[in-house]
Amino acid sequence: MIILKLGGSVITRKEATEPTLEPVNLDRIAREIARAKPDKLIIIHGAGSFGHLHARKYEIGSPIHTKGELQEKRMGFALTQNSVKDLNHSVCHYLLEYGIPALAVPPSSFIITHNKRIKSANLEIIEKYLEMGLVPVLHGDVVPDTQKSIQMAVVSGDQLVNYLSLQLKPERIILGSDVDGIYDRDPKKHTHAQLLEVVKSLEDLQFLEGAQTVDVTGGMAGKLKELLELAGKGIESELINAGCEGLLERTLKGEKVRGTLISK
Amino acid sequence: MIILKLGGSVITRKEATEPTLEPVNLDRIAREIARAKPDKLIIIHGAGSFGHLHARKYEIGSPIHTKGELQEKRMGFALTQNSVKDLNHSVCHYLLEYGIPALAVPPSSFIITHNKRIKSANLEIIEKYLEMGLVPVLHGDVVPDTQKSIQMAVVSGDQLVNYLSLQLKPERIILGSDVDGIYDRDPKKHTHAQLLEVVKSLEDLQFLEGAQTVDVTGGMAGKLKELLELAGKGIESELINAGCEGLLERTLKGEKVRGTLISK
Numbered sequence: 001m002i003i004l005k006l007g008g009s010v011i012t013r014k015e016a017t018e019p020t021l022e023p024v025n026l027d028r029i030a031r032e033i034a035r036a037k038p039d040k041l042i043i044i045h046g047a048g049s050f051g052h053l054h055a056r057k058y059e060i061g062s063p064i065h066t067k068g069e070l071q072e073k074r075m076g077f078a079l080t081q082n083s084v085k086d087l088n089h090s091v092c093h094y095l096l097e098y099g100i101p102a103l104a105v106p107p108s109s110f111i112i113t114h115n116k117r118i119k120s121a122n123l124e125i126i127e128k129y130l131e132m133g134l135v136p137v138l139h140g141d142v143v144p145d146t147q148k149s150i151q152m153a154v155v156s157g158d159q160l161v162n163y164l165s166l167q168l169k170p171e172r173i174i175l176g177s178d179v180d181g182i183y184d185r186d187p188k189k190h191t192h193a194q195l196l197e198v199v200k201s202l203e204d205l206q207f208l209e210g211a212q213t214v215d216v217t218g219g220m221a222g223k224l225k226e227l228l229e230l231a232g233k234g235i236e237s238e239l240i241n242a243g244c245e246g247l248l249e250r251t252l253k254g255e256k257v258r259g260t261l262i263s264k
Numbered sequence: 265m266i267i268l269k270l271g272g273s274v275i276t277r278k279e280a281t282e283p284t285l286e287p288v289n290l291d292r293i294a295r296e297i298a299r300a301k302p303d304k305l306i307i308i309h310g311a312g313s314f315g316h317l318h319a320r321k322y323e324i325g326s327p328i329h330t331k332g333e334l335q336e337k338r339m340g341f342a343l344t345q346n347s348v349k350d351l352n353h354s355v356c357h358y359l360l361e362y363g364i365p366a367l368a369v370p371p372s373s374f375i376i377t378h379n380k381r382i383k384s385a386n387l388e389i390i391e392k393y394l395e396m397g398l399v400p401v402l403h404g405d406v407v408p409d410t411q412k413s414i415q416m417a418v419v420s421g422d423q424l425v426n427y428l429s430l431q432l433k434p435e436r437i438i439l440g441s442d443v444d445g446i447y448d449r450d451p452k453k454h455t456h457a458q459l460l461e462v463v464k465s466l467e468d469l470q471f472l473e474g475a476q477t478v479d480v481t482g483g484m485a486g487k488l489k490e491l492l493e494l495a496g497k498g499i500e501s502e503l504i505n506a507g508c509e510g511l512l513e514r515t516l517k518g519e520k521v522r523g524t525l526i527s528k
Binding site for chain 1: 334335338339341342343345346349350353356357360363365366367368369370372373374375376384386388389392393396397398399408415416
């Protein structure tokens with residue numbers, strides 16, 4: 001079984017001022033998955049501009065002090081969920097177009113967090129879908145939180161990758177974003193930045209200050225932390241550029257492609 | 265807490281040859297709910313033409329004999345779910361427009377049936393949403409089934425009403441469809457058919473042969489059976505015409521309106 005994460009940066013225009021799809025990428029990615037025909041597959045996609053704009057506006061996950069704040073955040077929660085569902089609907093649409101039996105499984109209908117970390121999630125239905133040959137599609141979402149002061153939280157695609165991987169023990173985890181992988185320093189600032197073939201700890205990197213991008217789900221450092229935690233438990237993951245034609249298809253087929261392996 | 269069922273016949277054009285919304289009704293219904301401001305509310309809507317057309321075409325719920333059949337039905341399952349999700353997205357959209365914090369909770373992400381009856385469903389998240397003041401919106405859907413010969417099933421809005429009512433013990437169950445309630449015989453055939461104020465058993469009705477409409481979820485007889493089962497356990501339900509302006513708002517506010525009470 002493969003868990004494939006599609007970054008919000010590659011399927012949406014992440015810096016747009018309103019939720020905006022990246023339909024060319026999405027169409028190509030769906031085609032590449034269909035061509036590679038992986039046996040058992042779970043897809044988890046980020047929320048990109050469909051999630052961050054709302055989650056940030058309504059500050060989902062920050063403490064609620066008054067009844068008025070709760071009322072506003074409650075509506076914000078519903079609007080955020082509705083917006084990421086919009087994106088998910090488009091993702092499923094493209095997958096179905098290419099004959100992939102994609103099935104939306106929104107975290108907001110079965111995941112509860114405590115202090116922003118997944119506390120309970122019944123994965124029985126996801127296992128059932130895999131057994132049936134269907135492709136469950138999850139996504140970054142908003143969920144209820146049992147921490148009374150916040151009541152609601154954002155669960156990122158990366159946290160989902162972490163949680164599902166620990167529970168379901170996939171053979172491979174592939175993370176497709178809009179960059180080639182992890183560099184030893186910020187490639188936008190340093191012309192001599194080198195792509196790292198393997199990353200084993202945060203200390204392998206000198207660039208971390210540059211990776212603290214404004215991303216409610218934690219930026220690259222947050223992503224890496226989730227993946228290193230997995231690697232520490234013996235579950236490797238592969239970062240590739242899904243914005244680059246053909247790479248996803250080739251890696252799904254088992255070919256070695258340009259990218260970074262997160263390993264112990 | 266109120267469980268409100270909106271029949272597929274009132275929010276979609278049920279007899280259309282492709283999935284077709286009934287936007288005027290949907291808009292008005294959302295407005296009426298917003299005006300009535302019920303304290304705690306769960307909405308369950310039927311799938312109407314968004315579900316039946318696909319479910320019938322792919323015969324979801326009928327035995328699977330060959331690998332080819334499984335493959336076809338698997339794709340049909342995904343397409344059906346995608347279509348009802350489409351409808352649900354519209355329902356949520358109208359509710360949000362009127363300031364109702366509607367939250368989609370699709371059965372296909374947390375319900376498993378055995379031989380077409382709900383076997384397991386964790387309702388913790390629905391209770392959590394009610395507590396937070398959100399309005400969970402469920403709908404007729406396709407779900408995995410543990411009966412090996414069928415593997416997948418349709419779960420109707422009516423079965424959901426039954427299951428959720430038994431588990432969550434709502435104060436009221438209101439079912440809005442496109443008819444005034446239950447008649448003693450088919451009103452389309454008999455000019456003297458009488459609207460029954462109360463129905464206590466299937467024997468109260470003489471019209472049942474006419475109610476066996478072609479509806480994969482069981483037609484009126486199926487609906488009544490679910491409701492009489494509830495009534496037998498002391499949980500009453502009210503049938504009203506949600507296609508008639510103002511009735512839903514008035515009944516949500518606690519006024520007595522034209523309709524049928526299903527009682528013990």
